[in-house]
Amino acid sequence: MRYWLMKSEPADVSIDDLAAMPKQSVAWYGVRNYQARNFMRNQMQIGDGVFFYHSNCKEPGIAGIAKVSVLAYPDATQFDAKNKYFDPKASSETPRWFNVDVQLVKKIELISLSALRGYPELANMRTLQKGNRLSITPVDPAEWDFITTQLVK
DNA sequence: GCCAACGTTGGC
DNA sequence: GCCAACGTTGGC
Secondary structure (H helix, E strand, C coil), X not given: CCEEEEEECCCCCCHHHHHHCHHHEEECCCCCCHHHHHHHHHXXXXXXXXXXXXXXXXXXXXXXXXXXXXXXXXXXXXHCCCCCCCCCCCCCCCCCCEEEEEEEEEEEEEEEHHHHHCCXXXXXXXXXXXXXXXXXXXXXXXXXXXXXXXXXX
């Protein structure tokens, strides 16, 4: 069992959008970074914990708790020439990009990025490091415990 | 909208 | 295999 932080732009898929989806579940399509892909494809297991993070928006931060509900499979958007995530170098025989499905556990009161930065317990958290842009990062169990037991409301 | 930081591409 | 140029991310 591992823990992850996954960034989504709320203008694209917000926590409320996730809550409104069938089964409150969504395919994590559109990841086009190899490190992030590898996390999904090689490491994520069903039931892994996920912090659903709102990025590139007015109030960035952790907006909800989710979990991995379906193991990685080829991302459908890479094959669709009309999709903005289309990848001409990918084919169904040799897919490049994979995604898991993520299911909502619960929406929480937003834990803002600036609040997260205020806790020494989270000083080493991957997402908070300078220059980090990775949309999927592992979360240490200790960080997960601290956030879920101390900060989640 | 700006821009620092980072990842990818492609010529050599 | 190097690295300049370019594109993207994402906080502010």
